[in-house]
Amino acid sequence: MARLAGILLAVITALGVTTAPAHAAVDFSGTVKLSNCSGSLVRLPASAPADKALVLTNGHCVELMKPGQVVVGQPSDRTFALLGGSGSQIAKLQSSTLVYATMTGTDAALYRLDLTYRQIEQKYGSRALELSASRPAAKSEIRIVSGYWTKIYSCQIDDVVHQVREASWTWLDSLRYTPSCNTIGGTSGSPIIDNASGKVVGVNNTGNESGGRCTMNNPCEVDAAGQITVRKGTNYGQQTHGLVSCFGPGTELNLSLPGCQVAKP
Numbered sequence: 001m002a003r004l005a006g007i008l009l010a011v012i013t014a015l016g017v018t019t020a021p022a023h024a025a026v027d028f029s030g031t032v033k034l035s036n037c038s039g040s041l042v043r044l045p046a047s048a049p050a051d052k053a054l055v056l057t058n059g060h061c062v063e064l065m066k067p068g069q070v071v072v073g074q075p076s077d078r079t080f081a082l083l084g085g086s087g088s089q090i091a092k093l094q095s096s097t098l099v100y101a102t103m104t105g106t107d108a109a110l111y112r113l114d115l116t117y118r119q120i121e122q123k124y125g126s127r128a129l130e131l132s133a134s135r136p137a138a139k140s141e142i143r144i145v146s147g148y149w150t151k152i153y154s155c156q157i158d159d160v161v162h163q164v165r166e167a168s169w170t171w172l173d174s175l176r177y178t179p180s181c182n183t184i185g186g187t188s189g190s191p192i193i194d195n196a197s198g199k200v201v202g203v204n205n206t207g208n209e210s211g212g213r214c215t216m217n218n219p220c221e222v223d224a225a226g227q228i229t230v231r232k233g234t235n236y237g238q239q240t241h242g243l244v245s246c247f248g249p250g251t252e253l254n255l256s257l258p259g260c261q262v263a264k265p
Contacts, residue, residue: 026143026145026152026193026195026198027085027086027087027145027152028083028084028085028086028087028145028147028150028152029083029084029085029126029127029129030042030083030126030127030128030129030191031082031083031129031145031146031147031190031191032055032080032081032082032083032093032147033080033081033083033089033147033148033150034057034061034078034080034081034147034148034189035079036061036148036186036188037057037058037061037148037186037188037189038057038145038146038147038148038149038186038187038188038189038190038204039055039056039057039061039080039147039189039190039191040055040056040057040129040145040147040189040190040191040200041053041054041055041082041093041120041126041128041129042054042055042056042110042128042129042130042131042191042200043117043128043129043130043131043251044130044131044244044247044251045130045131045133045244046249047117047128047251048117048249048250049116049117049118049121050116050117050118051116051117051250051251052096052112052113052114052115052116052250052251053093053112053113053115053116053117053120053128053251054099054110054111054112054113054128054251055080055093055095055110055111055113056108056109056110056131056189056191056200056203056240057108057109057111057188057189057203058103058107058108058109058188058189058203058204058205059101059102059103059106059107059108059109060103060107060188060205061109061188061189062098062101062109064103065101065102065103065104066103066168067103067104067168067169067170068104068263069102069103069104070100070101070102070104070263070264070265071098071100071101071102071109071265072099072100072253072255072265073097073098073099073253074097074098074101075096075097075098076095076096076097076098076111077094077095077096078094078095078098078111079092079093079094079095080092080093080094080095080111080113081093081147082120082124082126083147083150084125084126087150090124090125090126091120091123091124091126093113093115093120094113094114095111095112095113095114096112096113096114097111097112098110098111099111099112099251099253100243100246100253100262102262102263103169104169104170104263105170105171105172105262105263106171106172106238106239106240106242106262106263107169107171107203107205107206107238108203108238108240108243108262109189110243110253112251129191129193129198129199129200130198130199130200131199131200131240131241131243131244132194132197132199132200132201132240132241132244133241133244133245134201134241135160135173135201135239135241136157136160136175136192136194136201136202136239136241137157138157138158138159138160139156139157139158140156140157140194140195140196141154141155141156141194141195141196142154142155142156142157142177142181142192142193142194142195142201142202143192143193143195144177144181144183144187144190144191144192144193144204144237145190145191145193146183146186146187146190146204147190148186148187148190149184149186149187151187153177153180153181153182153183153187154180154181154195155177155178155179155180155181156177156178157175157176157177157178158176158177158178159176160173160174160175160176160239161173161174161175161176161221161236162221162222162223162224163221163222163223164206164219164220164221164222164236165214165219165220165221165222165228166206166214166215166216166217166218166219166220167214167215167216170222171205171236171238173239174236174237174238174239175192175201175202175236175237175238175239176221176231176234176235176236177234177235177236177237179233179234181235182207182233182235183204183207183235184207187204188204188205188206189203189204189205190203190204191203191204192204192237192240200240201239201240201241202237202238202239202240203237203238203240204235204236204237205236205237205238206219206235206236207219207233207234207235207236208220208230208231208232208233208234208235209232209233210232211230211232212230213228213230214228214230218230219236242260242261242262243262245257245258245259245260245261246260246262
């Protein structure tokens with residue numbers, strides 16, 4: 001059987017037919033290290049090779065933004081260290097624009113780089129991670145990949161939380177992790193990768209460190225009835241599927257598109 005498979009592969013290759021590779025184990029490919037956080041080189045499902053590339057991280061990795069504050073299209077020259085699969089730095093990337101950032105409803109930021117996806121792949125051999133357009137399911141296996149610490153956390157999505165509240169910020173439909181994703185400072189902005197598809201389903205952003213109730217570094221959960229629950233040692237991330245609906249062709253942000261429900265200026 002192995003010999004036959006090899007012959008078939010040779011025939012397919014000779015005919016110029018490409019086959020989709022099986023999903024490989026999650027590694028550091030496509031992740032970046034910021035000065036104070038983690039992040040990832042990401043593309044939208046419809047992104048083209050000639051589009052300028054995007055980097056995903058947290059809004060609070062830009063600055064501690066005020067509730068209701070939304071930044072759109074701000075010039076930026078931030079530097080990102082791009083990592084290869086083993087976690088070693090393979091390039092330095094530069095942003096041209098802070099495309100979107102907020103800590104209202106979600107905690108996310110997207111930078112546009114001065115290079116296209118094709119240029120990054122040709123120069124450095126690195127491909128962007130794809131943002132999933134679908135909501136992640138509870139109990140699914142995830143990997144949280146920190147470029148800052150070059151560490152990969154493995155766990156499941158324990159549940160989707162109605163609201164997570166920390167100090168003056170409130171985040172909606174947050175992802176609660178099972179305990180083995182014991183993320184720490186510096187892991188903020190790490191992509192949450194669905195282990196089955198290899199796609200980014202969220203961005204890591206916070207955790208309850210000392211059992212405090214809805215205070216800085218001690219987020220609480222708020223259910224639909226307003227009931228507050230504190231889970232000491234529990235960590236959370238924010239879904240990213242909602243960002244996909246806010247981009248048109250060419251990775252151009254358009255907050256007026258149907259289905260775009262993120263906070264607006």
